[in-house]
Amino acid sequence: MLPALNANAAGGADPKAGAAAFRVCASCHQVGPGARNAFGPHLNNLFGRRAGSLQYAYSAAMKKSPVVWNDSTLAAFLRDPDAVVPGTKMRLWGYSDERKIANLLAYLRQYQ
Numbered sequence: 001m002l003p004a005l006n007a008n009a010a011g012g013a014d015p016k017a018g019a020a021a022f023r024v025c026a027s028c029h030q031v032g033p034g035a036r037n038a039f040g041p042h043l044n045n046l047f048g049r050r051a052g053s054l055q056y057a058y059s060a061a062m063k064k065s066p067v068v069w070n071d072s073t074l075a076a077f078l079r080d081p082d083a084v085v086p087g088t089k090m091r092l093w094g095y096s097d098e099r100k101i102a103n104l105l106a107y108l109r110q111y112q
Contacts, residue, residue, distance in 0.1 A: 013099075018107025021100050024092075031111045040090070044111045046074070051085060061087030074108075075101050 022031070028040035035042040041056040046069050052062035065085045067073050073084065078101050081090040095101050 013102040013106035015103065015106040015110055017100075018103035018105070021095075021104040022107055025104075031108065035111070043108055046108055047071075047112050059085075059087055059089040061085050062089070071105055074105055078104065 025040075025043075028038065029043050030036060030038055031043040035044050037054065037056045041054050041058070049069050051065040051067040051069065052058040062085055067077075067085060069077075075098075077084040077090075078092070078095045080094045081088050081092050095104075
């Protein structure tokens with residue numbers, strides 16, 4: 001079972017602070033009007049999407065993953081991508097700051 005996003009961190013999440021946290025992600029991913037796949041897939045309409053479902057060169061592990069992205073699965077993935085999708089090509093050491101994760105998710109929700 002994936003650990004849930006800390007309710008205290010999720011309450012009052014700040015999309016503006018999430019935009020700042022997204023700068024790390026922006027080296028590989030795009031989001032917003034005109035976003036397209038780059039080194040990583042675009043992140044528009046991410047919530048409710050099955051992992052590995054876009055037209056993109058995902059790892060075999062991501063393509064086979066049963067994960068559907070929601071607050072809990074995304075938070076867990078941001079903490080430790082390999083724990084959620086073993087064999088993923090995603091190279092992120094992981095976020096340990098629950099507030100940063102909540103803010104980042106709030107930012108991404110704007111592009112749903």
